[in-house]
Amino acid sequence: MNQVNQTKIAARKLPLQRRQFMEVIGGVTAGLAFSELAMMRGLPRVSAAEATLEHNTVRFSDDIEPLVRLLEDTPRERVVQAFADKIRSGTSYREVLTALLLAGVRNVQPRPSVGFKFHAVLVVNSAHLASLGSPDEDRWLPIFWALDYFKSAQSQDVKEGDWTMAAVDESAVPPPHMAKRSFEEAMQKWDVEAADVAIAGYVRSAGANEVFESMARYGCRDFRSIGHKAIYVANGFRTLQCIGWRYAEPVLRSLTYALLNHTGEPNPSTSDLAADRAGRVTEELILELGSSWNEGKIDHQAAIQHLQTLRQATPEDAVRETAKLIQSGIHPQSISDALFLSAGEMVMQQPAIVALHSATSTNALQYAYRIASSDQNRLRLLLQNAAFIPHFRQAMDSRGKVGDSQINELASESVGEDSVNVEQIFDSVGKDRSVAATATFQYLETNGRAEDLIHAARQLTFLKGNDSHDYKYSSAALEDYYAVSPELRNRYLAAATYLLPGKNDRNNSLVNRVREALA
Template identity: 50%
Template sequence: MLDPLDRRRFVTRALQAGAITALGDFHFLHGLPAPAADNDKTTRQLLPLSSEIEPLVRLIEDTPRSQLMERIVAEIRKGTSYEELLSAVFLAGVRGIQPRPVGFKFHAVLVINSAHLASLRAPDKERWLPLFWALDNFKNSQKANYEQGNWRMAPVEESKLPPPHRAKQRFLEAMDDWDEEGADRAITTLARTASAEQVYELFWRYGCRDFRDIGHKAIYAANSWRTLQAIGWRHGEPVVRSLAYAMLDRGGNDNPAEHDYDADRPFRENQKRLADLGPLWKQRRRLVPEAAHDLLETLRTASPSDGSAKVVELLRKGIHPASIWDGLFLMAGELLMRQPGIVGIHCVTSTNALHFAYQTTASDETRQLLMLQTAAFLPMFRQTMMGRGKLADVKIDRLEKAEGTDDPSQAIEEIFATVSKDRLLAARKTLALMDGDSRRFPLLVRAAERLIFSKGHDSHDYKFSSAALEDYYHVTAPWRARYAAASMFNLKGTGDRDNNLIERTRAALAKT
């Protein structure tokens, strides 16, 4: 057994000479207060934002990338708050990056909540780093958007908006018909007259409607909701307009309402299955760890339809939804282990988003639908991965521990050094560490996130880490160590290439 380690001793020892903190000295950030464009300017009509945030958004949009860090540091020194900067970089992306496909360049928007979560968990002075990274990431996406046609969100035609009493029904009809103009007008009225909860209750279902964009529609729904909780519903109108437009991305298909595409079929089938299910809490339900294993075993070979049917079977047997979600989370982690890379990452981040919607919706029927859709999406991910190459023969429930040092701080150092060389071995070492004492997980998280700050190069580094590290607590206790172990297949290691964020931030601080 590993000895318990108190947080203070871990941090002290790590700051002395550990490989993780040798990644970069963050003391240069102490000159900042603690948080309480490369392309030509467009002349086309542009949606105006609220007066209090428009100037900062314009600054982000119009300043060349090479000068942006320095300009933002100057604004912070003059009093710009963390919340204002978070709002501005998010809204700059919402207004100025086309959400189609829902991914690629649009990660400038999708990643903002993940950067925010990393900021919240960081020490006060380091909280600026994820936002600085997000600003730089936005400029890359802005350049790509410009090269691909320079899409910008335009104002709506006010005279064509439906009245408030018809807006919800018009929105549902437009979304079901894949009618972009109708949905845009209806959601604008809803944003002005309904609550955030009422609006997003509609989006939770449409976010899981189809498998196009490998789960990014659900990710956008969850992450935009969470970001709006931080910056305020007063900024909601452009966000939900962008979200509706994203959810109507057909991926090059003809109107899905008139066809039976593979991406849409599970939703139609699962809506029918709902009729056979009663309320989730109608009967007393049991937490059964073996049920998670049963579901995991099924999902390894199941078709999308079979995956959903298995969830129905377990619910009818009185299995608690938490045990079902255990099986879903474990399957997502195992798929990542079997084929690390872009599809495996989205197995984890999509399951995180679908589970967040499950937790947030007020509708019991929507909760059931989200579970059934997740159980269909994971086999679809597996099928997609098989089309990209071989899947390794590794099973998350059969992973064996790799015993190491009895000192937890040294064990964590060894884990992240091993990540850069042998991810399977790092996973086995993590299993040994976490199986001994789950209280060590926050220390593992802190080390992982410092590595993201120093070595994260794209949006998936932030998106994946926030999802995987969050869902550790959503998995029930018997399975947590194994889920944590799976995360090592995409976290950063101490031997990975550094980014230049720290050096650029240091240079910007020196100039202001």
């Protein structure tokens, strides 16, 4: 492994207060009192659209290396001010995003778990998605948050040994015509050293789409690190789409290292381990599903029935039952609906870390499913997503009480001329989550604008979010609202209020630090 790293050191209903709908286009922001965000307007708007290193440490291109080193070397208490100054002097949004990702992959080890401190890397795309969904003048705040969060993770990595990604062993990099095969063989054997040099050769000789197909396959094959492998595949490639493929090699070396993690276990290629069994069932079944697998009909009732199946199934049975549903003529969209609703329901039943990752993993797997071009790979991702749901349910059972709320039983109260509004919803979030979920479902079912609710949720995440999971979850859930069929998506967003920030939550400490930096 010396080529990869070096060690240098139930739902309770309460009466809802009735008010007239506000004019939400402008009223949401005013009603929720988000004037704190005005501080960001001192920076340029972001449109939608040669320090020395040790010789054996991976080095980036000269155009970005100095900015990465600035992030690495600036103390946490000064990093916000330092990057505010750089942005004022002309450093672009894309350059800052690139430095964030590259500093993370060089300085933070994705072990012993792909989670924990490695969220400094995983959260970069989530912060980017939050920025994309915001008005121009608000887009810097998630990026400042991610800069600060990197410094925290970097400090933790130093305490755990100060890992740094080493330069690739160029003498062992396979030639272009052998790179893909060498990579696949190394991944099948879980051979870390061989995979590290192989991915370097593969990235240099193949296009982004081809490499993504390979990474998506290995990101979904096993249930370890509560879904973070699949999350890293999706988030890593999505960030590369923004910053450019020329930065891919160090990112995908880090990703390869993460995908081969099986800490404390024997080699999965020569063992029969619970995390891998559903994947073996999937590999057998994708060979049996013909080319017409994507030609079925969308059936919302079938989605609800599959939701019920997934509540009781084992991971292996979930794969088999999903395959049967496809063979019966049900369109994969209805299966995706069942998977999203399952993740949302788990959030309602135990709004904590495991259920949160059921949602963010489903987001990642469904993204990969939509992007992949190979029929077999798309089926693999869909079936493995189904397998992950029971894995998460089993993990929830080990974490304490699991509620009995069911997402398909959410009901919109009968309303007259009065109705609930966005401000009431986020006021309820901090008091009673079941009330907030019911209010959200009522709001959406009575023609409330989902866009206004989503916009409010994003701004509250900027102001209240204290943890990488706040960004990861909100970015995933708010994006996935649009991936669920229209007839079912309101249930999904209503369930999300169990983990979204509330209006009355305390502001995070970064708000004041950014204000001071921009004063």
